[in-house]
Amino acid sequence: MPAPGEQNIAVIGAGIVGISSALYLQRAGFAVTLIDRDEPGHGATFGNAAALAPHAFVPINSPSIPRRLLPLLFASGSPLSIDWGYAPRMLPWLLSFLSHCTPTEVTRIAQAMHALLSRNLDYALPLFRESGADRLMRGGGYLHLYESEAAYRASAGEVALYKRLADDVEEIDAAQIRRLEPNLAPVFVRALYFHSALHYLSTVDVCATLVKHFCAQGGRFLRDEVGTLEARADGRIRVAGTQESVYDQAVLAAGAQARRLFGGAVEKLPLETERGYHIMFGGQAGIISRTCSSATAGFAMTPMTAGLRCAGMVELAGLDKPPNPACHAYLDRTAKRFLPGITENPSSNWMGFRPSMPDALPVIGRSARTANIILAFGHQHVGMSSGCVTGAIVADIAAGRTPAIDITPFSPARF
Numbered sequence: 001m002p003a004p005g006e007q008n009i010a011v012i013g014a015g016i017v018g019i020s021s022a023l024y025l026q027r028a029g030f031a032v033t034l035i036d037r038d039e040p041g042h043g044a045t046f047g048n049a050a051a052l053a054p055h056a057f058v059p060i061n062s063p064s065i066p067r068r069l070l071p072l073l074f075a076s077g078s079p080l081s082i083d084w085g086y087a088p089r090m091l092p093w094l095l096s097f098l099s100h101c102t103p104t105e106v107t108r109i110a111q112a113m114h115a116l117l118s119r120n121l122d123y124a125l126p127l128f129r130e131s132g133a134d135r136l137m138r139g140g141g142y143l144h145l146y147e148s149e150a151a152y153r154a155s156a157g158e159v160a161l162y163k164r165l166a167d168d169v170e171e172i173d174a175a176q177i178r179r180l181e182p183n184l185a186p187v188f189v190r191a192l193y194f195h196s197a198l199h200y201l202s203t204v205d206v207c208a209t210l211v212k213h214f215c216a217q218g219g220r221f222l223r224d225e226v227g228t229l230e231a232r233a234d235g236r237i238r239v240a241g242t243q244e245s246v247y248d249q250a251v252l253a254a255g256a257q258a259r260r261l262f263g264g265a266v267e268k269l270p271l272e273t274e275r276g277y278h279i280m281f282g283g284q285a286g287i288i289s290r291t292c293s294s295a296t297a298g299f300a301m302t303p304m305t306a307g308l309r310c311a312g313m314v315e316l317a318g319l320d321k322p323p324n325p326a327c328h329a330y331l332d333r334t335a336k337r338f339l340p341g342i343t344e345n346p347s348s349n350w351m352g353f354r355p356s357m358p359d360a361l362p363v364i365g366r367s368a369r370t371a372n373i374i375l376a377f378g379h380q381h382v383g384m385s386s387g388c389v390t391g392a393i394v395a396d397i398a399a400g401r402t403p404a405i406d407i408t409p410f411s412p413a414r415f
Contacts, residue, residue, distance in 0.1 A: 002248065004029035004399050010239045010247040011035065012226050012261075013254035015045035016203075016383055017376050019210050020391025021251050023127055026219050028395045033247070034214065035239070036254075037225035041207025044255050044383060047278050047350040049300040049311040051291040052198040053142050053385045054120060055166045057113035058158045059360035060314070060381070061100045069098075079298025081324065083317035090316055093272045096358035103157065109360050112409035114165045116362075116386050119405060121196070124388035131213035133206045136305075140290035141168075142197035143181065145188040151296050152190050159192065168196040183287050185340050199291045201305045203384065226254075229265045231370040237265070249398055252367075253376040255383070256319065256353035265370040269363060269415055271378055273319055274354040277327040278311035279335070280304075282347035287339055297334050307347060310335040323351035356380045364393055364410040374398060375412050 007030055011022045014036035022034040036042075082090075100109065128134040144162075146152040152159070162169050170193045177184065177191050200206055211221055224241035229250060232238055237250040252258050252266060262268045281287075285307050293300035299312035313327045328349045336342050355378050357363060362378040376394050379386055389405070396403040 007031070007248035008033070009249045009251065009398060010237070010245070011251040011253055012239070013043075013252070013257070013377070014038070014040040014207070014211065014221070015043045015253070015255055016041070016207060016387030017255070017379060017390050018251070018253035019207055019214070020123070020127065020388040021253055021376060021394040022219060022391070023210060023214050024123075024391045024395035025251075025398055026214060026217055028399045030398065032214075033220045033222055033245070034211065035222045035224055035226055035241070037223065039208070039223075040211040040221070041204040043257070044276070044352045044354055045207060046204050047276065047311065047352040048203065048384055049278075049291065049293070050200040050203050050302040050304055050309055051142060051300065051384065052120070052124065052137070052200065053194065053291070053382070054117045054196055055142065055162060055169065055194040056382045056385050057110045057117050057165060058161050059100075059106060059109045059113070061097060061106055061109065061360050063101055063103050063106060063157060064154070065101045066098055079313055079330070081313070081315045081327065083315070083321055086316065086318045086321070089318070090272060093270050093358050096270060100359045105359070106157070107161065110161045110165065112361055113382070115405050116389055117382065120386050120389040122389070123392045127210060127388055128206070131210050133209040136201045136206050136209065137198050138201060139198055142194040142290060143177065143292045144192040144194070144295060145177065145292060146190045146295050147187050149189060155295055162192055166194060169194055181288050181290075181292060183339055183341050184292065185338055187338070197291065199302050200384065226261065229261050229373060231265045231372070235372055237370070237372055249372045249374065251374045251376055251394055251398070253394075255377055256355040258355065258377040265373060266367055266375070267369045267412065269412060270358050271363075272316070272356050272358070274356045274380065275313070275315040275317055276311065276352055276354050277313045277315070277323070277331060278309050278350045279328055279331045279346035280307045280309055280348045281335070281342055281344065282307040283344065284308035284339075284342055287341060294334075294338065299331065299334050301335065301338070308342075319353060327351070354380055361410055362386070362390065363412050364390055364407050365412050366397060368413050
């Protein structure tokens with residue numbers, strides 16, 4: 001294979017994973033074109049809970065899920081909902097998901113994700129500082145909150161994993177919660193305080209800043225919707241949308257939209273869509289100082305430049321169904337229960353698509369079908385917390401180097 005300086009490479013998807021890949025590929029000497037149908041950071045990267053959380057390694061594949069699944073699906077005011085018309089299509093994914101809800105599997109997944117997430121700041125901070133995006137980040141840590149001792153005991157497995165793997169976690173009581181966040185309702189009896197977490201003041205502005213830096217260094221950003229990836233006889237990759245070019249290698253980092261390019265040059269993988277929601281309260285940017293999440297409500301709140309973002313929900317409904325107003329109503333209702341000082345209506349709302357694999361591990365590695373296509377998607381709830389280290393791994397793979405992290409658990413071949 002030619003040296004990186006003699007290769008051009010396309011990165012499809014301008015969320016945080018694709019942007020980070022483009023920047024680290026550029027550092028490695030490749031000529032890089034970043035392609036997205038939208039402006040940078042306008043997919044799932046735009047609307048998430050805006051935390052950069054090295055501790056977010058415990059998967060949603062909880063051992064309690066099999067017994068709680070039906071109550072969660074049928075309870076009113078649940079953070080989980082499903083479009084029953086879409087359910088038959090999702091059944092193989094759901095069965096695979098449930099097979100990973102054992103204590104052994106959850107521990108394995110958490111260990112693999114910890115290896116990824118614990119290194120993300122090492123790769124994120126240099127990109128943020130070089131581009132000036134660090135001005136859009138804030139420290140202060142992250143509070144993971146429990147409303148009762150019973151809820152805390154029910155989470156004993158995940159708490160044990162946090163305490164075993166996270167080196168920055170502190171358990172705090174109700175009085176300490178009150179001192180840190182006096183505007184929270186006095187409904188929380190205990191919390192885990194993760195000191196090293198950061199949060200984004202604007203995810204979309206971070207992405208725009210990173211892409212501006214990428215282009216200033218000679219990179220190319222192309223607005224186009226890729227419809228075809230084709231492996232040519234010479235091993236190069238034809239990337240075609242409204243425009244068409246041939247590249248030495250390509251990176252598929254299109255999040256949930258990557259599934260539209262499965263078949264042909266890319267093998268079909270069990271990528272599904274967890275639809276996530278957020279609401280914003282424009283006048284409440286200062287009501288809390290850091291990301292605060294509820295262990296039971298499937299919900300996180302983050303202070304941002306544009307206001308307070310309240311994000312969460314898992315809705316299983318695919319890519320094409322319109323947003324569900326009940327999900328936004330749940331977030332509004334829950335936010336006002338946790339922060340009674342909020343009395344106004346949300347100033348905006350959003351729905352987007354989390355790219356999720358049934359084992360909660362992203363796919364990072366060369367395609368089994370087309371060696372010159374590198375796959376980097378499926379980051380589920382933790383794209384903002386693992387995108388930069390994923391980008392560094394992609395650059396290592398493209399350049400033929402051994403990544404600093406064992407990527408065996410993330411191999412596309414595991415399916």
